[in-house]
Amino acid sequence: MSTTETGHAQQDSYEPSEEFVAQANAGKELFDAADADRDAFWAEQANRLHWHEPFTQVLDWSDAPVAKWFVGGKLNVAYNCVDRHVLDGHGDQVAIHWEGDPGDSRDLTYNDLLAEVSRAANTFTDLGLEAGDRVAIYMPMVPEAIIAMLACARLGLTHSVVFAGFSPTALRSRVDDAEARLVITTDGQWRRGKSAPLKEAVDEALYANGDVPHSVEHVLVVRRTEIEIPWTEGRDLWWHDTVAKASPEHACTAFDAEHPLFILYTSGTTGKPKGIIHTTGGYLTQTAYTHHYVFDHKPGKDVYWCTADIGWVTGHSYIVYGPLANRATQVVYEGTPNSPDEHRHWNIVEKYKVSIYYTAPTLVRTFMKWGHTIPGAHDLSSIRLLGSVGEPINPEAWRWYRKYIGADKAPIVDTWWQTETGAIMMSPLPGVTATKPGAAMGPLPGISAKVVDENGKDVTRGDTEANGYLVLDQPWPSMLRGIWGDSERYKATYWEKYAEQGWYFAGDGAKIDTDGAYWVLGRVDDVMNVSGHRISTAEVESALVGHRKVAEAAVVGATDDTTGQGIVAFVILKGSAGEVDSDALVKELKAEVAREISPIARPREIHVVPELPKTRSGKIMRRLLRDVAEGRELGDTSTLVDPSVFEAIRASK
Known part of the structure; x- marks a missing residue:
């Protein structure tokens, strides 16, 4: 047992319930099989898919x-995700319970999905x-968007999905790097009940750089908001x-x-974005395998919801390819968690009886800030498993998530993986x-x-004291190529x-405890060096x-003449914190x-602040907080939900 800041005893470890174990997809024999013969294990996972032509060798690592x-081996990803289920x-x-931001909704069956994907394929041809x-x-x-990917x-065709919150400049750099012949977009997008242009950004991107030519021949536009948009005859198509x-x-x-399935660009802090290449057979094998076992998914019974955006790898692997390969019924939501109010996610869980819910720690901490009475006003009894993705989840948020969203019984799968790994690598x-x-x-x-x-x-x-570097010492099927x-x-990075x-x-730091459990500590470039100590x-x-009044925190290392780096923290208080003496709280x-x-x-x-700078995927932009801490001009803020948060942060200093 451990003790909280308020003195209450807490569990250090949570065993799966007998009831869950009895029906689980995975047992200890899965580890035994992988340990006994790694190639045979991955061959068995690959054969959960449909292969038009069987493979003759599991892995060639000679290059x-x-x-x-x-x-x-030869296969078709869309056939595996749609046709074979039909x-x-x-x-x-x-297949998809779609929930629009303004409140509209639409259900697509696997029959519907097959017809729509076929229509799009015929059009692209x-x-x-x-x-x-x-x-x-x-x-x-x-x-x-999902139909276009499939x-x-x-x-x-190798797709490059660009997050719809990215700037025209970011879009242009990705279009140019991949030499895309077609761009697919919408007239606009809904955000918190209001429409905002999107096609306009495509035009700005394609007309950028003066007369510098680009590879795009057509722009295909979905009508979503019905706002007026610029139009180029002969190029643009509805x-x-x-x-x-x-x-x-x-x-x-x-x-x-090994045919390239997609390119996904990681947004580096500076310089040219890295176009990560993922291929077909290995990627689909591992995304389907991990979705089936990590989420304990039961086709035709579970309703699964991953809250990510398809612009990120989580959306590729755990909204589109992994779940559909496993014949999932899933929720896809267009909007934000607090539009029209903070009950939106829980209304959706109730409406569709969501049983598997996969989200980011930043969102869990936001829910904590709003208070447990909000989810407490809803029937969340359908939830039987919770997941976490994107960054390490702090223990306090983990416990809150289990208690108030999982009724203190739903297991939590805290997943570690990256754009580069393609699929989950570590998880309970x-x-x-x-x-x-x-x-x-x-x-x-x-x-x-x-x-x-x-x-x-x-x-x-x-x-x-012995924090180290996390390395992967054997190749894995969904690895970047x-x-x-x-x-x-690729080799240098x-x-x-x-x-x-x-x-x-x-690129991540980690440690292993006495029980052999791995603790991922975040990016090593998020490791501070204070007087020679790596923190x-x-x-x-x-x-x-862990403090009872703090909902969320972001920490950066700022240059310090004495210690090399000094630790600078920005904290958001819980809604229940009430009036606080800031000086006393900071000392505490x-x-x-x-x-x-x-x-x-x-x-x-x-610094006690009202909000932290986040991208629309929920990641805290620590790089920009470092700029604030060191008194520099801010770097690129185009991917932030609300760049104006910096005015409030600076006011707190």
Whole structure:
């Protein structure tokens, strides 16, 4: 047991219930099978899919660090996600319960999805697109975005989904890098009940750089908000004039397991974005495998909801490809958690009887800030499993999530993975693993990871001072196959640090406790060096959020003449905190961090702020907070939900 700041005893570990274990998809035998014969294990997972032509070799690692998985095999991703379910007699099952921001809704069955994907595929073919061409998708969370992705997969077109919150400049750089021939977008998008233009941003992107030519031949536009938009005759096409009128019949062809499925750009802090390449057979194998076992998904019984956006890898893997390959019925929501009010998510859970709910720690902490009476006003009894994704979840938020959303019984799968890994790499298995609040627990069956020091030596288990680097020491099916057009950057970015050992360096710090549980500490560039001591921002944030009055915290290292770096924290208080003496609270919080971690970790400054700068995917932009802490001009704020938060943050300093 452990003790909270208020003195209440808490569980350190949560065993799966007997009831959950009895019906779980995964048992300990999954680990045994993977340990006994790794290749045979992955072959078995691959054969959960439909292969038009069987593979002859599980893994070819002779050209490391570029892998070839399921060599010789051919399959079609869209066939696996849609056609085969219809052919198996499940065409009337709902694939997507779509909920629009203004309150409109629409259900698509697998029959509907097959017809729509076929129409889109026929239209793309009519536009002259051929396998290997690239298509940019710049859309909000509407069904047509998922249909467009699947239609690309059906034709062997490599899609590049660009988050609809990105600027025209960001869109143009991605279009140019991938040399996209088609851009698919909407006239506008709904946000908090109001329409905002989107097609306009496409025009701005394509007309940017003066007369510099680009690769785009057509812009296909879905009518969503009916706002007036600029139009270029001959280039621009309405979805309802083309796709909606195309034939709903389309015979798909199979593609090699290594055919590029998509490019997804990671937004680096500076310089050219990295176009991460994912291929077909290995990616679909691991996303389907992880969705089935990590979420304990039961086709035709569960209603699954991943709250991510398709502009991020979580939306690719756990809204589109993994769930649909497993014949999921899922919720797709266009809007924000507090539009028209803070009850929106729980209204949706009640309406569709959501049983599996997968979201980000930042959103959990936002729910905490709003207070437990909001979810408490709803019937959430349908929820049987909760998931967390995006960054390490602090123990306090983990416990709140379990107690108030999971009725103190739903297991939480705290998943660690990256754009580059393609699918979940570490997570508890809900019917097998005793979970610890805040820990990713360990690699999934078939995945191999280590925590090592600078020189590649294993870090001692249970040594709280011995934080190390998280590396993957064996290839995995959904691994990235490179950076688009830049193989040298791929090798330098991910493989150079431990080139001698042939390990992939994840860029994250981690430690392993005495029980063998992995604790991911966040990006190593989010590790501060204070007087020679390496201190993780995630650890300090966790200590701050452990205080009864704090809802959320962000910590950065700022240059310090004495210590090298000083710790600067920004905290948001809970709605229930009431009036507070800021000076007294700051003293309390500094003492709490010193007690929880070490006096070395005591923050130099703590600022109480009304909000933190976040992207629309929910990530806190610590890079911009570092700019504030060091008194610099702000970097690019185009991806933020609300750039004006910095006025309030600066006012607090």
